[in-house]
Amino acid sequence: MAPLQRELERAAEVIKKHDYARVVSHYDADGITAAGIICNALIRRGIQFHATIISKLDRYSVQEMNEELIIIADMGTAQMNLILKFLKEKDVVILDHHTHAASSLKSSSSTILINPNRLSSKSEERLGGELCAAGLSYLVARLLGSDDERGNVDLAGLAIAGTLGDKLPLDRGINRLILDEAIKEGVVTPRKGLKLGDGKVRDLILLSTDPYIPLAGKTEQVDRFLNKVGIEGEKRLEELGEEDVKRLSSALLSIARESNTELREEALIGTSYLLNLEVEKNVLDFMRMVDACGRFGKAGMGIGLCLREEKLVEEAKSLYMMFQNKLVSELNRIEVAKEGGMKELPNVYYLYVQEKGITGVLAGIIAEYINTSKPVIVLNRKNGANEHGDTKISARCSKKLLREKGIDLSKALEQAASEVGGYGGGHPVASGASIPEGMEERFIAAVDRIIGEQIRTS
The missing domain is CATH 3.10.310.40 (Diaminopimelate Epimerase; Chain A, domain 1)
Incomplete structure (x- = not known):
């Protein structure tokens, strides 16, 4: 981790020199949680900022950046030539994990590119290549924290949500170190069970797209299924007893096999996490709400969730439900x-x-x-x-x-x-x-x- 750590420390020192920053990030769950982590860390250091969430970083967006410090998350590696051309007089910190053919791109004196895939490309050992932008942002935030060893550790839940949003593993490498730290400090709590989020059993199955349950969007089939397995659909998933959970999970896996859906047991059942300090406790629900905000053009609301604005939760939940309904509708259209x-x-x-x-x-x-x-x-x-x-x-x-x-x-x-x-x-x-x-x-x-x-x- 030494080369990565040096780059992270260099980035933190550059950020500390400024009193204003432009934060630019991608509109998915990883990008928004990465921006949320950086924004939290900047607030705590008394650094003002302007955050912008975009779908792509192109010549137009690069050219309009004129702040002295620009922090770009979840993008930037593929646009390094544009950044070096148009932002060469600015301090630019790029926290990205996307691969690019030009893997030999180097940081300049004023532009710091932190990309674990690039840093580890010449090493036999991967130096955190499965880190996402939120994970990188968390590592920078830790270095921006107070002299206290726990500075900004409370933001680890956001890093975990971003990692799950990009479907990257939490059980190895630096991601595991972040998770272990979060559990030790009481920021997150592991919980075993069905990976469907929290809510009424019937609603969760009707809108389950990841893991994908082939009953999604099919109201009558879901009702018949629940009646057959003897599960009350209006009951909340977290209220089910151990035997009910076993019976329900076994039946869902059976339905998947019958429809030739490749639903692995570990995708449906296993360890999830409670975010003890965030406005939505279930990490899957939080991640999906943030993601939906970005995809509906409400990225500011997604960042607000990361800043722990509780008043935004209900509207964000509504956006997530709308997004799931669109997904289910399209999946059912494709099926027929x-x-x-x-x-x-x-x-x-x-x-x-x-x-x-x-x-x-x-x-x-x-x-x-x-x-x-x-x-x-x-x-x-x-x-x-x-x-x-x-x-x-x-x-x-x-x-x-x-x-x-x-x-x-x-x-x-x-x-x-x-x-x-x-x-x-x-x-x-x-x-x-x-x-x-x-x-x-x-x-x-x-x-x-x-x-x-x-x-x-x-």
Whole structure:
């Protein structure tokens, strides 16, 4: 961890020199919790700030940054050339974990790029490569804390929520150190059971998309199912006894097997966490509420949740329910659609979505639970119908495909997008792209070709 620690310490010292900061981050759960951690730490040091949550970092957004200190979270590695060109006179701290082809990019005298994947690229030992932006932000916040060893440790729950939002493991590496510290200090409490969040059993099953339960959105089937297993649907999940939980989980896994849904037992049952200091205690519910805020253009509300504004909880819950309903609606549409549904090429599945703001989450659900044998590419013309005329794309695949077939979606999307005048990148199993409208079919063909080449040469 030594190279990473040196960069973190350097970043903290740069931040301490300023009395005002611009904070820029991504609009998903990891990005918003990362921004929330940084904003909390800045407030406690008496540093004023302006926080901006965006869907992508491009030339337009970089050029309009004119503050003396700019902190960028959950993005920036792929845009280092833009940052070095337009912000070379500014102090810039980048807290990112996305991979990029230009892995040799170096920090400059005024720009500090902290990316565990980049720092560990030449080492046989991974130096925290599974850290997300929220985890990196927490490590910086700890260094910004008081001289007390516990300074800003109370923000660990936000780091854990961001890590779960990016579906990264908590049981190893630096993530495990953060979790252990949080448990020791009473910031979080482990809890075993079903990983469905808190609420009424019937409602949780109806809206369960991750883990994906094939009963989602099917009211009559859910009622018949609960009646058959003898579980009262209006009862809250946390009120069920141990035998009821065992009976319910066994029945849900059976339903998944019958419908050929790849619902693993560990995805449904296991350890979750209570955030003892946050406005929403269940970590899954908190993470999903923050994520929904970002995807509905209410990122300020998401940051407010991270700043522990209790008055925002009910509206954030409503946004989360709306988001889940959109997801369930789209999943059910795909299930019955003939035209406009899932399409298959030799090396990928792909589809166009009709709901705005769900592209990446939908791709992840399908790739993990439904169509798992190939990467899944989801295109959203509505989501990308912005002032630049772009189409937004998300791609997901399982870690099994990464291990067994050598698939790297980050490289595939970056290359395919550049071939059609767009840009892309991210992680080997979860990447995104933005391409000019009208280039979708050429892009899909390019991705299919590149992934085929990856498989043949692995």
